[in-house]
Amino acid sequence: MDRAVTDDLLAELADVVLRISREIDPSGALAIDIVPLTGTEALVMRWVDRNPGSTPSAAAGATALKRSNLSVALGSLVAKGMVERRPDPDDARTVRLFSTALAEQSIERLHAHWAGMLRQALGDDDRDVVATFATLTRIDERLHDATR
Template sequence: MSDSLDPDGVAAALLASISVLVRRVRQVPPGGGLTMPERTALSLLEREGPTTSSALARQVQITAQAMGATLGTLRGRGLVERRPDPDDGRRVVLTVTDAGRQALKDKRNARAELVTRALTGDTFSAAELEQLAAAAPLLERLAQNI
């Protein structure tokens, strides 16, 4: 196996390049004024469905108070709503509203447009675009196996 295919070398190269990409994409001005904690909470609620504030806090490894403040802001803006837990009426679960889904969609669209602009023009050849397209599912599978 050549040095370029050594798993340690591949891992280091991937982490370095993906880190730069993620940092650059995250520099896109927040869509709808969402902060990183707000986007994180909204994304988790959208992806995993209704849950409690304390469960979200545990998942992102922050204090319940910090998550409560984040969710309070999101509720105040109409992006999250509280509902009684169908399994335990004493608890409250949070869900993303349609406005919250739209705020996330707008942010994702802004990021996708940024990447699209970087891929267009003379920066990448057709063959390179094909390589990037082929790498996307591999990167997803890599992420799922970590």
């Protein structure tokens, strides 16, 4: 049975995704006014923002970072004013992580930047965006599951 989706096509898809990510990089040629983050910090910030009140242990597990690397990234995010550590009201030994107002503003600017760039690139031809999003989300989830 011949597959319509060849390994070459899948490799090209991965390459296109990487090229697009470089083009929409907020610190690239079209830098925007957001708090600059390293790749590891962005990974942790994304988790904290999407999972308010999570613990450092949960963040380490979800991001596949070693505790020491997560600790460094969290320390940097706290120093940059992006993440707030709060004691758990039920267990003072546990810390909960939350995005700050500064983080929310940066994320809002970043999302507007991305949406604007993609809208400009698509023009009036946005008919496949929903299906593309669903496919890429499914790939992301399955890749994430496969590496855990």
